[in-house]
Amino acid sequence: xxxVAQSPRYKIIEKRxxxxxxxxPISGHATLYxxxxxxxxxxKLLIQFQNNGVVDDSQLPKxxxxxxxxxxxxxxxxxxPAKLEDSAVYLCASRKLSGAGGTDTQYFGPGTRLxxx
Amino acid sequence: EDQVTQSPEALRLQEGESSSLNCSxxxxxxxxLFWYRQDPGKGPEFLFTLYSAGEEKEKERLxxxxxxxxxxxxxxxxxxxxxxxxxxxxxxxxAQKLVFGQGTRLTINP
Numbered sequence: 001x002x003x004v005a006q007s008p009r010y011k012i013i014e015k016r017x018x019x020x021x022x023x024x025p026i027s028g029h030a031t032l033y034x035x036x037x038x039x040x041x042x043x044k045l046l047i048q049f050q051n052n053g054v055v056d057d058s059q060l061p062k063x064x065x066x067x068x069x070x071x072x073x074x075x076x077x078x079x080x081p082a083k084l085e086d087s088a089v090y091l092c093a094s095r096k097l098s099g100a101g102g103t104d105t106q107y108f109g110p111g112t113r114l115x116x117x
Numbered sequence: 118e119d120q121v122t123q124s125p126e127a128l129r130l131q132e133g134e135s136s137s138l139n140c141s142x143x144x145x146x147x148x149x150l151f152w153y154r155q156d157p158g159k160g161p162e163f164l165f166t167l168y169s170a171g172e173e174k175e176k177e178r179l180x181x182x183x184x185x186x187x188x189x190x191x192x193x194x195x196x197x198x199x200x201x202x203x204x205x206x207x208x209x210x211x212a213q214k215l216v217f218g219q220g221t222r223l224t225i226n227p
Contacts (some may be wrong), residue, residue, distance in 0.1 A: 004160070031213060042121070042204055042217030043161070050188060056214060091160050095213070103149070108160035 002026065004109035005091050012115045018080040021112045025073070025094030031055075032069055033106060034077050035091040043091055049075060082116045089113050119144045121218035129224045130195055138190040138221045142204030150188050151215060152181050153204040161204055177218055195225045 005024040005074050015020050025032050035043035046065065048056040051072040060067070064083070069075040079086055087110040097104045124139045142150065149168050153161035165174045167183040176182050178199065180191045190203055202222045206215040 033214070037158070040219070042206070042219050043215075045214045048214055050213075093160075105163045105166065107163065107193075108153075110158075110160050 004092055004094055004107055006090075006109040006112055008112055009067055009110060010113050010115075012117065013082055015084055015116050016081040018078065019114060020076050020078045021090050021092075021114075023075045023077070023092030023109060025075070025092070026096075026107055029094035029096050029107075030072070031095040031097070032075050033093040033095070034067055034075070035093065035108075037089045037091055037111070040090070046077070046090075079114075082114075084116050087116045088116055119207060119209055119216045121205055121207055121216055123203075123218035123221050125221060126219065127222040127224070129226065132196060132225055132227050133194050133197070135191070137192070138203055138223070140188040140190070140218055141186060142188070142205075142207050142218075143186075143214075144207045146210035148208045148210045151185055151206045152188070152190055153206065155202045155204055155220070158169045164203075167191070172220045192223070195223075196204070197225045197227050199223065201223045 007022050033048050034046045036046050037043045042059045047060045047067045049069040052069045067077045091111045093106040095104050095106045120143045122141045151165050151166050152164040154164055155161045157219040170185045172183050178193050182189045202220040204220045206217040
């Protein structure tokens, strides 16, 4: 079974530029997550999708971050404009079951390392 | 607010020297506690899920245990390939997201 795919793996941009990340979850997984992991810290949830609807985006900086999951499969996360503090690894994860009762494991992709200069 | 604190932040052991990593948590009703391993430049890799106090799970040289306030990841006779950052996370009842600790960076010297 193929894992969670992410691209690009690395990205370097200047502050105020825009950037987009792509995620393809494990086939059949209804729930998709985007996390931000700053160096030396644990991952922090940015946004959660269930199929193509947003479940939780309470920690997404909506003035500069946006995300979509068209057709309930692939997802893109965009930052516009980027700030220095956005330098981090952006992780995508997927989970098979939808709903709050399930505890099926979240499987993570390799992440995209973003450096903002 | 759900919180997870891991200790120590970093741990350096000699090959074969057993030890334990701690994960203390406060959560509004624990649905599950998760342990992940993360190697440099990679995403977290799932290790264990624990659901209730007293539960234990083992995988090779690793054993995870759970109480009502904390979890331990015991590593027995570690090898250099066990070097990684170990992340602990909790899921609360009624939530689908994980809340992570900051991780413990484990180094095993040959």
